[in-house]
Amino acid sequence: MTDLGQFIAQLPKAELHIHIEGSLEPEMMLALAARNGVQLRYGSVAELRAAYRFTNLQDFLDLYYEGMSVLRQEQDFHDLAMAYLRRAASQNVRHVEIFFDPQGHTERGIAFKTVIDGLWRALKDAEREFGLTTGLIMCFLRHIDEASAERTLQQALPWRDRIIGVGLDSSEKGNPPSKFRRVFERARDLGFATVAHAGEEGPADYVREALDILAVRRIDHGNRALDDPELTARLAAEKVPLTVCPLSNLRLCGVSDMAQHPLKHMLRAGLMATVNSDDPAYFGGYVTENFLAVQQALGLTREDIVTLARNSFTAAFCDEAVKQRHLAALDAFLKE
Numbered sequence: 213m214t215d216l217g218q219f220i221a222q223l224p225k226a227e228l229h230i231h232i233e234g235s236l237e238p239e240m241m242l243a244l245a246a247r248n249g250v251q252l253r254y255g256s257v258a259e260l261r262a263a264y265r266f267t268n269l270q271d272f273l274d275l276y277y278e279g280m281s282v283l284r285q286e287q288d289f290h291d292l293a294m295a296y297l298r299r300a301a302s303q304n305v306r307h308v309e310i311f312f313d314p315q316g317h318t319e320r321g322i323a324f325k326t327v328i329d330g331l332w333r334a335l336k337d338a339e340r341e342f343g344l345t346t347g348l349i350m351c352f353l354r355h356i357d358e359a360s361a362e363r364t365l366q367q368a369l370p371w372r373d374r375i376i377g378v379g380l381d382s383s384e385k386g387n388p389p390s391k392f393r394r395v396f397e398r399a400r401d402l403g404f405a406t407v408a409h410a411g412e413e414g415p416a417d418y419v420r421e422a423l424d425i426l427a428v429r430r431i432d433h434g435n436r437a438l439d440d441p442e443l444t445a446r447l448a449a450e451k452v453p454l455t456v457c458p459l460s461n462l463r464l465c466g467v468s469d470m471a472q473h474p475l476k477h478m479l480r481a482g483l484m485a486t487v488n489s490d491d492p493a494y495f496g497g498y499v500t501e502n503f504l505a506v507q508q509a510l511g512l513t514r515e516d517i518v519t520l521a522r523n524s525f526t527a528a529f530c531d532e533a534v535k536q537r538h539l540a541a542l543d544a545f546l547k548e
């Protein structure tokens with residue numbers, strides 16, 4: 213590895229855009245299928261990996277929902293999250309905010325309690341074992357109606373103190389943020405931080421809607437915002453964080469080549485971009501591999517890399533004291 217590669221691997225960082233169901237590696241998928249008696253269309257790791265060729269977001273989502281069908285018991289959710297957190301800690305990720313998709317589970321008869329208890333136990337185990345800090349963000353599936361999102365928010369209330377925020381994910385085109393105006397208003401009233409996937413495949417207008425109608429505090433992806441100079445200037449002026457996912461964009465054909473990835477433009481335009489893995493088991497890399505891929509393809513400098521790591525802590529939803537501790541640790545690392 214190059215010196216800059218070593219630096220990236222060792223750099224303290226936060227990950228703010230990771231779908232825990234997207235960290236389900238083929239080996240674990242097959243093991244859980246066997247443990248739970250679930251029949252999959254794929255019988256081997258090689259067959260699964262061969263299926264991970266996507267031409268767009270929907271292609272991927274079809275497989276992602278099929279994959280999560282092996283998650284049935286509390287222990288499954290624990291094992292899934294623990295494997296991700298171990299991997300993240302090994303890459304010097306010091307803070308993570310993890311997305312989960314409750315409707316992906318409740319719609320197939322798995323209780324909300326089963327999901328949240330398993331994930332929560334893993335977060336607490338990992339905090340103790342690896343010394344990182346964590347948070348959970350529950351996402352609403354935007355291909356389903358708002359009433360279902362509202363029921364999901366209601367179901368979450370007994371565990372209000374375990375969830376820092378709500379988000380919006382799944383099939384973007386044709387499912388604008390405005391579809392979820394009321395449920396986001398209710399979530400904000402309840403004190404949840406809010407985020408939304410926007411401008412991954414959908415137009416810049418969806419990014420504007422996420423800001424103006426859902427009042428989100430971060431945009432997940434946001435790539436298409438760059439199509440609109442006025443919106444780009446606004447994102448920079450308001451320091452709206454973008455959780456960018458380079459390998460995801462490449463694998464879902466949002467960019468044809470990593471050298472065409474907009475991250476460098478985002479940085480040069482003064483946007484508060486961060487680097488994240490999205491669905492690492494499906495897209496070929498965790499957070500460090502995402503940093504390495506864009507650094508190499510775009511020729512990012514050491515200063516760019518430091519900016520991205522600093523942004524990841526600045527954009528986090530953790531308590532201010534925790535954030536300052538992470539930023540101080542980053543500064544100490546840079547002085548070593």
Ligand SMILES: Nc1ncnc2[nH]cnc12
Binds near residue numbers: 234382
């Ligand atoms: N990249 C992505 N976009 C939208 N929804 C998702 N759910 C999991 N990964 C996603």
Ligand SMILES: [Zn+2]
Binds near residue numbers: 381
């Ligand atoms: Zn995502």
